[in-house]
Amino acid sequence: MAKKVGIPRALFYYQYFPLWKTFFEELGAEVIVSDRTSKQILDDGVKSCVDEACLPVKLFFGHVINIKSKVDYLFIPRFTSVYKAEYICPKFGGLPDMVKHSLKDLPEIISTEINLHRSKANAKKAALETGYYFCSDKKRIIASYQKALASYREFREQVKKGVLPLDILDRKLTVLKKPEDTMLNIAVIGHVYNLYDRYISMDLINKLRKFNVNVITIDMIDGSIINKKAENLNKKMFWFFGRKALGSTFHLLEEKNIDGIIFVTSFGCGVDSFVCDLMEKKVRQNSDIPFIVLTLDEHTGEAGMNTRIEAFIDMIRWRNKNDTDISALG
Ligand code: SF4
Structure with a gap:
């Protein structure tokens, strides 16, 4: 039976979902996305997250709660940098730990670090690390990653043309x-x-x-x-x-x-x-x-x-x- 990997419909879902979906599906996993944001999801997030967090992080918690019992893995990458010589908000880096230490009854969390601060090549390293959860064939993981990149580029092209x-x-x-x-x-x-x-x-x-x-x-x-x-x-x-x-x-x-x-x-x-x-x-x-x-x-x-x-x-x-x-x- 295909392993189920859960992706919360929040934060970088809106940026990278086409890439993640293709990658996991190429590796034979079933991708489950949390429901669309609702009052319930927001309320659950607000109640379970620290008060000081920003709204999108609180909402992320709500989406984790919505999906955690339905999947074998939760994909919560530890984003540090997505562009050379730049960083993204540190809340992304702490996200897997925040979730792990605040919520109960979680499936295994895939928290691969994505850090392109020094080199873009680190993305491939992250893909391999993530891919090994689903398959031991390095070539297949790399091929899945290449297909995922193609899906991502296609998505970006459509967005650049004006499709939201x-x-x-x-x-x-x-x-x-x-x-x-x-x-x-x-x-x-x-x-x-x-x-x-x-x-x-x-x-x-x-x-x-x-x-x-x-x-x-x-x-x-x-x-x-x-x-x-x-x-x-x-x-x-x-x-x-x-x-x-x-x-x-x-x-x-x-x-x-x-x-x-x-x-x-x-x-x-x-x-x-x-x-x-x-x-x-x-x-x-x-x-x-x-x-x-x-x-x-x-x-x-x-x-x-x-x-x-x-x-x-x-x-x-x-x-x-x-x-x-x-x-x-x-
Ligand atoms: S940049 Fe960081 S603090 Fe700001 S909304 Fe995004 S996650 Fe929250």
């Missing part, structure tokens, strides 16, 4: 339409796990689409462009997310084809606290593009969020039509 990850992951057939002239172009900047979780983001992206907004996210911008633009920072950005968020924003500002920027952050995020500040400063210094920050936490009310989005869109349309002197503070 949440549509691909939900297997929605999206027909790409050329944005109409009447549409507003709004950059929605934030972590994938905040933007693409419909429950926690209160379906922000679809709400914007209903307002006839063409949503642009970091994932749609070519990595080489982001890298180039991030060089404009006085100092090299230490954090992976910071470089991507700022590099893509600089690019969009230069292109002059966005009408507004929404920065989505979650309460308790240390990385966002300075990335958001820095971004706001840069946007204000270099443009008069409206900028708004939406903070998500377990208490965020949907009505309040809707009002802010609506007011922001109205203000942009009004500015575009009538008066560019209207405050861009959002």
